[in-house]
Amino acid sequence: MVISLGFEGSANKLGIGVVRDGHVLSNPRLTYITPIGEGFEPRKTAQHHRTHIHALLSRALKEAGVRGEDVDVMAYTKGPGMGAPLVSVAVVARTLAQLWDKPLIGVNHCIAHIEMGRQVTGAKxxxxxxxxxxxxxxxxxxxxxxxxxxxxxxxxxxxxxxxxxxxxxxxxxxxxxxxxxxxxxxxxxxxxxxxxxxxxxxxxxxxxxxxxxxxxxxxxxxxx
Missing domain, CATH: 3.30.420.40 (ATPase, nucleotide binding domain)
Structure with a gap:
């Protein structure tokens, strides 16, 4: 049984998921909502992620019913994506991996989308x-x-x-x-x-x- 903790923050959506052997235990997300008619700037998006990532992490672990020491491996979106948001989330993932002494894996954003689709649909x-x-x-x-x-x-x-x-x-x-x-x-x-x-x-x-x-x-x- 392997429990993984994943961090996503490549654009305006911040997400943290806990997965156990391919089964999603929790997947809370927060979206940076901009005023109508405006796009999202990298700097403000990164600030949004930094502001909410701690609370979202606590929520993800609580919904999954696991603690930090229960996690076997951690992952984060390495790219592609918006530079500032990616860095903000990566810093948190690297810091926790060091504090909890867990292996950390950088994940390609595009491949992650594909692999999630394969997991959900069972496509071969x-x-x-x-x-x-x-x-x-x-x-x-x-x-x-x-x-x-x-x-x-x-x-x-x-x-x-x-x-x-x-x-x-x-x-x-x-x-x-x-x-x-x-x-x-x-x-x-x-x-x-x-x-x-x-x-x-x-x-x-x-x-x-x-x-x-x-x-x-x-x-x-x-x-x-």
């Missing part, structure tokens, strides 16, 4: 469409490593949704993409959106420009 050797705030990639495992077979040539889908949510003046709580989805469920007018496929690669900057112009030109649209 999947081809993955990886979509996050900063990445949109087609990935598969080959010759003992993950390999990228196609990716966005400009902005990621997550970034595209975040920027469009700011155009619509939508809240970041709980996330821009979720709020766009809830409004879309209420709509009845469908608009064809252009995007470019080049082999296995994709381009979304034109899609963002189109919907920004559509929002400007069409005042009375269904999402209002």
């Amino acid at each position: 050797n999947p081809t993955v469409l990886y979509v996050s705030g900063g990445n949109t990639q087609v990935i598969a495992y080959s010759h003992r490593r993950y390999r990228i077979f196609g990716e966005t040539l400009d902005i990621a889908v997550g970034n595209c949704l975040d920027r469009f949510a700011r155009v619509l003046q939508l809240s970041n709580d709980p996330s821009p993409g979720y709020n766009i989805e809830q409004l879309a469920k209420k709509g009845h007018k469908f608009v064809a959106l252009p995007y470019v496929i080049k082999g296995m690669d994709l381009s979304f900057s034109g899609l963002l420009s189109f919907i920004e112009r559509y929002r400007t030109d069409e005042v009375e649209v269904t999402w209002r």
Whole structure:
């Protein structure tokens, strides 16, 4: 039986999880919510993580029913992500690993997303469409490593949704993409959106420009 304690803080979401042999015991999270129409700055995001990480750690251990000495291994997001938030969380993880004398493993953010999906779905050797705030990639495992077979040539889908949510003046709580989805469920007018496929690669900057112009030109649209 192995108990692992993981720290995530690569962007505006701060999360601490406790896992025992693949079973999630706790996974509390806190999101840095910015004013409507604004993105999140690295410095302020890092400050948010530093302010709340101690309380979130206590909550994660309490919900899991474990103590620091029960932990066998610790992990933290090493990157990719926003530099300041990553460093803030990494410092806490390294400090605790030294205090508790536990092994510490730096985890690749992208691979963690894939492995979480494999764990939840039970998929064997999947081809993955990886979509996050900063990445949109087609990935598969080959010759003992993950390999990228196609990716966005400009902005990621997550970034595209975040920027469009700011155009619509939508809240970041709980996330821009979720709020766009809830409004879309209420709509009845469908608009064809252009995007470019080049082999296995994709381009979304034109899609963002189109919907920004559509929002400007069409005042009375269904999402209002």
